[in-house]
Amino acid sequence: MLIRKIISVVLLSMTVLFSLSVTGIAAAQIVVGYAAPSLDGGQKQIFDGFRVPAEAKGWKVLSVTSGGDAQKQINDINDFITQGVDAIVAVPDDSAGVCVAVAAAQEAGIPFYTIDRSAVGCQVEMTVLADNHLGGNQSGNAVVAHLTKKYGEPKGTVLHITGNLAQNVAQLRKGGFDEILNQHPNIEQITKEGSWKADKGVQIVRDVLSTRDVDAIYMHSDCVYSESTVQTLKEMDQYAPRGEDGHIFIAAIDGCSANIALIREGSTDQASGQPIPDFGSMVVEYIQKKLNGEAIEPGTVVKDGALWSPAQLVMTDVGFQLYLSTTDISIDNVDNPGLWGNQ
């Protein structure tokens, strides 16, 4: 009797599995495997940016998440290869680690695309990512414009809170910003490494602002730092909204919804917005080109009215890279529905 009970439980779970299964794919349908660290928050937006246009084309999108486990991502991508998908898209857990999966896909003749992070050490079909250097430029220009307006000439003190400088993305965000500010010798920069950690950012703001007068703050990620920084300014009685005396100009990269709201209320001023929803639609476009057998040429890609335009397509030793423009967000265009922070 017990064994019957056990068997019935097993059968029951099988039935559950069966009902969840998808029976067969039409032979002609294009199937694309999508591997991401997770499918919530920003990752969900990136995924939807891919899924919606892909499904509009009648493609089938398979998705897996790794939860940050590089081994699981490799296993999952191997399962895509087993199923003979037409293309694989990944937001790599790890730039070098993904190459193991890329090699397996290439062996099976399946084109491999990455989003947001490029591969390191192997060639993929294409990587779509934001032009982080341009984002640094945009924030830098906004800071210089503010200081020029405030003092009549570009001078003053800027606090620069970085991400983890061991990572390429933080180096680009720093390089683009420094490129602009270094043209103005009267602007003093205080640069501190925040390692993408909000608590570290808070400590930096406290330490620096308790000894120095700062005119502007530039942060590598508003998703991480913006809310806690504004909060800290309030606690230190150094907060003043935009337009009032003593307002500290805050520029940042990413354009998270939190910071969009802060710009709207006048607590922060500028964001270089990531083209998050456009990563996926661009990948869909280029997969289609690949399937049609169209060759792609390096150069500038332009599309009128698109926030990501112009984009730069360059050939590198890790494959084609498509750099989408970041969007220079200020109070003037903060309500644009195309911004991912508004979606």
Next chain:
Amino acid sequence: MFSYNRLLFLIDHLIWGILIVVFVFFIFQSEHFLTERNISNILAAAAVLGVLVAGQTFVLISGNFDLSTESTLGLAALVGVWLIVPAGTPTNGGGIFMNPYLSIILTLSMGALIGYAIGCLITVGNMHNFIVTLAALLIIRGLMLAFTEGAPVSGFNNPSADVFYWLGHEKAFKVPGFGNIFVAVLATGLIYFICHLILKHHKFGRELYAIGGNRDAAEALGINVNRRIRQVYMLSGILAALAGWMLAGRVVSIQPNLGETFIFTVFAGAVIGGVSLQGGRGTMLGALGGVLLLSTIDRGLNLMQVSVFWIKVIQGSIILVAMLIDAQRVRLQELSNIATSEKKL
């Protein structure tokens, strides 16, 4: 004839029955399941988990448990590669350029040392194994983060690291019907064979069962229980380091979070394979069955294209079903004990 003994035998070996049922089920669900590529994937994905579960099986049978192995695995992989590759981006190594063979020896010794330290804290320091291994889990993970400051250590396309990666990376040969067999799979098979011998046919294994079954009795009969517990943690540490060495070759780039939350899967594999959390019960072959079942289910669910949002629910349910069977097994055993002893009286 209905016989408790026969039923118990069945339940003890149920894992292989379940594995076959699940296997057949997936064959009908996906045309891609019974392909060389997928069989090769099932085995390759089971290798690292398998080595960790083998270590945990020893610890569980002795009536202890070791939460720290996922961190030991990560640290071993990290240090192993760090010692070999150059400093600075993108490799972020130590720039020591150590001989990879020496690095392997150091890595495994480090695992042994961590295990020994844990064993000493438990036996000599008289601390609870849950607390000690939980603390070790956190401390070792913390060391990895502090050591790397969050940046991954990578030896991709680095010839000397390739020697280190060989274990996890290399395809040994092709078997018709099984596809490419990785060195890691062969190594795991060999490890299970040796562990099976130790557990079933060596005094050491016999004493672990005794300690897990009745620690008092083992002590009274002159078994040096504390020494055995230290050895079992050492063994667990070495196998965790070996798994780390293996995993390093599979993922190539060592993130400081490598192996994080792996421990849950390790316990699931062991328990599904019939290794009791109460100590004293279980076999290496059962544990191997548990590992293969988990990997088969992972692959199968992906090939069935089950939505990512449901996969975790299903995996959790499978663990529950396994625990249900385990609970029934204990109840059956008690029933049959009563039945037999009353007959004898």
Next chain:
Amino acid sequence: MKILELKNISKSFGAIHALENVDLDISQGEALGLMGDNGAGKSTLMKIVAGNFSPTNGEIFVEGKKTSFSNPLDSRNHGIEIVYQDLKLCNNLTASANVFLGREINSGFGFFSRLKHTAMNDRAAELFGELKSETRPNDLVERMSGGQRQAVALARTRLSDPKLVLLDEPTAAISIRQVAGVLTRIKQLKETGHAVILVSHRMLDVFECCDRVAVLRRGNKIADKPIAKTSPEEVTGLITGALETA
């Protein structure tokens, strides 16, 4: 010949004196009943003989030679076997594995040794036969009756042909019907030239199979006389304190 001699054994745990200057001896082929109320010091004395405790003071002689036991294995190696009240069996192991626990038969040595399952099972089957028990070597202990479990614990003591067997309350946990069997086995041990110490509460058992009885009270030995020269009434009086000395 004296198999075991304890001289002036004292054991204290902090301020508590569990044993004070206890002398005890036992010869080949002799059965000694060790009696006393709870807390009289019986189990402390037993643990000293078993090698679990070292005495605070006093000396231990085995066959006339002064020795000391630092762990249970020492005591076993000197030919002293203990059958504990709770039998110290591992439920998860087979009868044969329990009999050989700590003294497995191996082929090869060190890391490369291998358990000789068949040899151990055969020997265990022989021992169960000698004990007239139906236990089979491959049965799991958790599936055994009290009498069978007792047989497994007794079989352990016969592995090495010990000089002295110490039984701790062997009849406490089994059914009345099985008591006779246990007492027969004790007599068998005596007849085959073993020394036996029987720690027991049951007056009947002691008077049926022992040659001598020693009584402990509050850590002191207050009596040690041949069974023939005493009576259950006297011993009861000594245990309860109604009689000061014998």
